[in-house]
Amino acid sequence: MKYFLIEGIVTHPEKMTEDMMKEHQEYTGGLMKEGKVLFSSLKNDMSTSVTVVRAEDEKIVWEFYKKEPFYLNDVLIYHISELQVHYHNPDIKNWF
Numbered sequence: 001m002k003y004f005l006i007e008g009i010v011t012h013p014e015k016m017t018e019d020m021m022k023e024h025q026e027y028t029g030g031l032m033k034e035g036k037v038l039f040s041s042l043k044n045d046m047s048t049s050v051t052v053v054r055a056e057d058e059k060i061v062w063e064f065y066k067k068e069p070f071y072l073n074d075v076l077i078y079h080i081s082e083l084q085v086h087y088h089n090p091d092i093k094n095w096f
Contacts, residue, residue: 003038003053003054008078010075011076015074020075037052038053
């Protein structure tokens with residue numbers, strides 16, 4: 001299994017609607033329910049989301065995110081980078 005950092009860079013916040021936000025939460029919530037998301041966060045200035053996911057390869061990640069409502073509606077763009085995890089805190093459950 002590989003790990004990826006997904007940065008969702010907000011390019012057109014004025015296009016975001018309440019309905020789109022609900023669609024986004026439902027769509028991306030599916031990854032969380034499948035246990036494929038370590039965490040997802042929004043920068044304090046609301047300019048970028050940061051999510052760490054696991055998948056077999058980058059193509060699978062792109063296939064998922066290119067159908068995401070904010071991406072489809074030109075609200076944001078995604079930058080996906082593969083991570084090389086070399087160590088982690090064994091007590092991660094107490095971090096969040």
